[in-house]
Amino acid sequence: xxxxxxxxxxxxxxxxxxFVPIHEGKVGMYVCGPTVYGDGHLGxxxxxxxxxxxxxxxxxxxxxxRYVRNxxxxxxxxxxxxEGEDKIAKKARIEQLEPMExxxxxxxxxxxxxxxxxxxxxxxxxxxxxxxxxxxEYVKKILDSGYAYVSDGSVYFDVPKYNRDHPYGxxxxxxxxELLSNTRALDGQAEKHHPADFALWKKASPEHIxxxxxxxxxxxPGWHLxxxxxxxxxxxxxxxxxxxxxxxxxxxxxxxxxxxxxHNGHDTVRxxxxxxxxxxxxxxxxxSLGNFITLDEFFTGSHPLLDQAYSxxxxxxxxxxxxxxxxxxxxxxxxxxxEKALGRMLEGxxxxxxxxxxxxxxxxxxxxxxxxxxAMDDDMNTPVVIANLFDALRLVNQxxxxxxxxxxxxxxxxKWVFDTFLVDILGVRTEMAGDSxxxxxxxEGAVDLLxxxxxxxxxxxxxxxxxxxxxxxxxLGFTVKDTKDGAEWSLN
Ligand SMILES: [Zn+2]
Numbered sequence: 001x002x003x004x005x006x007x008x009x010x011x012x013x014x015x016x017x018x019f020v021p022i023h024e025g026k027v028g029m030y031v032c033g034p035t036v037y038g039d040g041h042l043g044x045x046x047x048x049x050x051x052x053x054x055x056x057x058x059x060x061x062x063x064x065x066r067y068v069r070n071x072x073x074x075x076x077x078x079x080x081x082x083e084g085e086d087k088i089a090k091k092a093r094i095e096q097l098e099p100m101e102x103x104x105x106x107x108x109x110x111x112x113x114x115x116x117x118x119x120x121x122x123x124x125x126x127x128x129x130x131x132x133x134x135x136x137e138y139v140k141k142i143l144d145s146g147y148a149y150v151s152d153g154s155v156y157f158d159v160p161k162y163n164r165d166h167p168y169g170x171x172x173x174x175x176x177x178e179l180l181s182n183t184r185a186l187d188g189q190a191e192k193h194h195p196a197d198f199a200l201w202k203k204a205s206p207e208h209i210x211x212x213x214x215x216x217x218x219x220x221p222g223w224h225l226x227x228x229x230x231x232x233x234x235x236x237x238x239x240x241x242x243x244x245x246x247x248x249x250x251x252x253x254x255x256x257x258x259x260x261x262x263h264n265g266h267d268t269v270r271x272x273x274x275x276x277x278x279x280x281x282x283x284x285x286x287x288s289l290g291n292f293i294t295l296d297e298f299f300t301g302s303h304p305l306l307d308q309a310y311s312x313x314x315x316x317x318x319x320x321x322x323x324x325x326x327x328x329x330x331x332x333x334x335x336x337x338x339e340k341a342l343g344r345m346l347e348g349x350x351x352x353x354x355x356x357x358x359x360x361x362x363x364x365x366x367x368x369x370x371x372x373x374x375a376m377d378d379d380m381n382t383p384v385v386i387a388n389l390f391d392a393l394r395l396v397n398q399x400x401x402x403x404x405x406x407x408x409x410x411x412x413x414x415k416w417v418f419d420t421f422l423v424d425i426l427g428v429r430t431e432m433a434g435d436s437x438x439x440x441x442x443x444e445g446a447v448d449l450l451x452x453x454x455x456x457x458x459x460x461x462x463x464x465x466x467x468x469x470x471x472x473x474x475x476l477g478f479t480v481k482d483t484k485d486g487a488e489w490s491l492n
Contacts, residue, residue, distance in 0.1 A: 001024065002024075002025055002061060002062045002063060004019060004061050004377070005018075005373070005374075005377045006018070006019040006057070006058075006061065006376075006377050007019060007377060007378060007379055008054075008241075008271055008273060008379050008380070009273065009325060009379045010270075010271045010272060010273070011171060011249065011272040011273065011274050012170070012171055012269075012271070012272045016378075016379055017271070019271070021063065021240050022238055022239065022240055022270065025062070025063060025064060026063060026064045026065075026066070027058050027063045027064070027065045027066070027240050027241065028065075028066050028068075028234075028235035028236065028239035028240050028241070029051070029054065029055070029058075029065060029066070029067050029068070029235075029239070029240060029241040029242070029243065030068045030069075030070075030227070030230075030231040030234075030235055030239065030241070030242045030243070030269075031047065031051045031067070031068070031069045031122070031242070031243040031244060032047070032069075032070065032072075032227060032243070032244035032245070032248055032252070033069040033070045033071050033072065033122075033125070034071065034072065034110055035072040035073075035087065035088075036071055036072070036073055036088070036102075036103050036106040036107045036110060037087045037088045037090075037091045037102060037103075037106060038091070038106060039106065039109055039110075039113075039294040039295070039296060040109065040110045040113045040114075040294065040295045040296075041285065041292060041293060041294045041295060042278045042280075042285065042293065042295070042298075042315075042330060043245070043277075043278060043285060044110070044113075044295070045113075045117060045295060045315060045316075045319065046245070046275050046276075046277075046278055046319055046324075046328065047243065047244060047245050047275050048114055048117065048119045049117060049119060049316055049319050049320070049427075050243070050275040050319075050324040050380075051067075051069075051243045051273075051275075052118075052119045052120055052427060053320070053324075053380055053382060053425065053426065053427070054241070054243070054273070054380060055067050055120060055122075056120065056424065056425050056427060057376055057380065057425055060420070060424060060425055065123070066123045066124070066234065066235060067122040067123045067124075068122060068123065068124045068125075068126065068230065068231065068234045068235060069122040069124075069125055070125070070126050070127070070128065070226060070227060070230055071103075071107060071125055071126070071127045071128065072128055072223065072226065073088060073099075073100075073103040073107075073127050073128055073129045074086070074088065074128045074129045074132075074210050074220050074221065074226075086208060086210060086220070088102055088103060088210065089208060089209050089210050092209065099209060099210050100129075103127075103129075109296075113295040113296065113299075113312075116295075116299065116312035117295075117312045117315065117316050118312070118313070118316060118427045118428070118429050119427070120427070124234050126230045126233075126234065128221065128226035128230070129210075131226065131229055131230055131233065132212045132221065134229050134230070134233055135201075135221040135225050135226060135229045136201070136214050136215070136221075138225060138228065138229045138232075138259070138263060139155050139200045139201050139214075139221075139225065140215070141263050142157065142200060142259060142262045142263055143155065145262045145263065145265075146158075146161070147161055147162045147258075147262040148200055148262070149193065150216055151191040151192070151193070152191045152203065153203030153216050153217030153219065154191055154199055154201055154202050154203045154216065154217065154219065155199070155200040155201040155216055156191070156192050156193070156197040156198065156199055156200065157197055157198050157199075157200055157255070157258060157259065157262070158193065158194075158197060159179075159180070159194060159196040159197050159198070159258070160180050160194050160196065160197075162258050162261075162262060163176055163180060166258070166261050168254065168258055169250075169254060170254075170257070171249060171250075171253055171254050171257055171272060172249045172250035172253070172254050174250055174254070179196050180194070180196055198222060198224060198251065198255055199222035200221070200222045200225055200259070201214055201216055201217070201219055201220075201221055201222065201225075202219050202220055202221075202222060203216070203217035203218070203219040204217070204218055204219045204220060208220070223252070224251070224252055224255035224256055224259060225259065227252070227256050228256045228259040228260050228263065228268070231256075231260075231268065231269075232260070232263075232264075232268060237264050237266075237268060238266075238267075238268055238269075238270070239268065239269060239270070240269075240270050240271060241269070241270070241271045241272075241273060242256075242268075242269040242271070242272050242273070243272075243273040243274070243275070244273075244274060244275075245274065245275055245277065246274040246275065246276055246277055247277060248274070249274055253272065257269070274325070275324045275325070276324065276325050276326055276327050276328070277327060277328075278327075278328045278329075278330060279327060279328070279329045279330070280293065280305070280329070280330045280331075281305075281329070281330070281331050282329055290305075291305060293305060293306065293330075295312075295315070298310050298315055299311070299312060305332075306332065307332040307336075308332075308336075310335050310339065311339070313342060313428060313429055314335060314338055314339045314342055315335075316427065316428065317338050317341065317342040317345075317386075317428060318330075318334065318335055318338035320382040320383070320386065320426055320428075321338060321341070321382070321383050321386060322382075322383060323379075323380075323381055323382065323383055324380060324382070325379070341390075342428070344390075344393070345386075345389065345390070345393065345422070345428070346428075346430055347490050348393035348396050348397065349418055349422065349430050350430075350490075351396055351397065351400045352396045352411075352414055352415060352418060353415075354400065355396065355399050355400060355406060355411045355414075357406065357407055357408035357411055358405035358406060358407060359407070360405060360407060361405055361406050361407045361410045362404045362405045362406075363395045363398065363399065363404050363405070363406050363410060365392065365395065365406075365410050365413045365414055365417075368388065368391075368392050368413070368414070368417050369413070369416070369417055371384075371388045372385050372388050372389070372417060372420075372421045375388060376421075376425065382426060385421055385425075385426065386426070388421075389417075389418065389421060389422055392414060392417060392418070395414070396414060399411075401483070402484060447473070447478065447489055448489075450469055450473065451469075451480065451486075451487045451489060453465075453469065454466045454469040454470065454480075454487065455486065455487060457469070473489070477491055478490070478491055479491075
């Protein structure tokens with residue numbers, strides 16, 4: 001029996017609820033993944049990081065977690081899920097590539113960006129295109145339930161009929177009466193019986209290049225279907241957590257619920273979790289607004305709206321400085337503030353490794369661990385975890401600067417808290433510049449060597465050499481600080 005005090009905000013009940021898994025010791029979680037027709041942007045980074053924290057924390061609590069995050073590589077239509085053009089197929093025609101070539105290209109780049117952000121890979125990353133057979137079987141069963149109909153080779157979910165038996169709109173809180181009273185006359189050609197109905201299977205038009213055979217037509221599955229199908233395939237008819245961005249709540253997740261209930265006769269998901277959106281300088285991100293910044297552009301600083309490059313860890317830290325259900329607004333000022341804060345955190349972490357124990361402590365770290373757990377247990381309140389770590393850093397700096405003392409036990413406790421919460425749970429890489437600890441060692445040794453030469457020069461009153469070393473290091477971005485234990489350096 002795994003003890004936990006973890007509470008999560010369930011969008012379905014609009015309350016924070018104690019987390020109780022369906023199967024003792026195990027957690028099944030599903031998160032809507034990217035549509036791979038373009039480069040990853042901030043809108044991809046936030047859910048990926050939010051649910052990475054959830055994945056990491058559940059594992060830390062001792063659960064065996066199966067984390068499924070899908071790859072949407074078919075049938076994601078623009079605007080209206082029914083009348084749009086398949087985005088992947090469109091891009092493929094524009095660039096004269098095979099659709100799967102486009103998918104592979106952007107998926108590789110997505111994985112690279114996720115690795116840079118230190119987002120752990122999910123346990124299973126199923127492709128919609130690899131589960132066409134399962135999706136067809138799923139549609140058959142919904143047809144058997146009576147909540148869908150075939151119309152000119154396509155299959156539609158019958159929303160008004162479903163809503164007579166089950167509440168449609170319960171997740172998003174949409175006014176369904178309003179939605180259903182929208183009897184805007186469908187023109188004679190329309191295949192849908194009602195505007196609220198959504199496609200489970202869509203007959204492909206001749207120019208549509210991604211299509212598969214089915215009992216109804218040569219076509220492709222509706223977008224909402226893949227998540228219901230693959231979630232159930234890998235996590236079962238009932239599983240613990242389904243996550244995604246708030247923008248997916250309606251219609252996507254509402255449709256997923258309706259499909260699952262029609263398919264199984266009951267709800268599939270126990271906790272629905274949604275991360276809030278990201279704005280840029282107060283505006284929604286959009287290609288047409290010119291403020292659409294890809295992750296690569298952030299990492300290289302190559303977008304006109306950016307003053308400079310921002311490291312993946314700065315982006316990650318910035319996202320974690322806000323609670324996942326709050327909005328986040330990206331601006332150069334805010335990112336620079338995060339960059340500074342992260343720098344202070346990493347410098348403190350480095351100084352923590354160098355603390356020398358005393359026989360007694362003048363600092364109190366007894367509450368630190370509990371406070372960090374309480375913050376994480378409170379619906380993953382990462383900004384409070386970070387605030388607690390900064391409080392602890394003050395103690396580290398006091399000890400390091402000789403203004404306070406700490407026993408070995410207290411130093412060990414501080415190290416445990418930073419390694420657990422900063423490194424393992426928040427997933428912040430503590431190495432500099434994203435390099436591995438091994439790669440950084442010779443570099444650190446070289447700077448230490450320079451400072452040794454400088455102190456020898458000082459001892460010999462060779463001020464011109466010692467000043468030269470200090471000034472040249474400063475020009476390269478190093479700060480050198482003389483302490484009673486010798487010189488210390490940090491890279492700004
Ligand atoms: Zn989904």
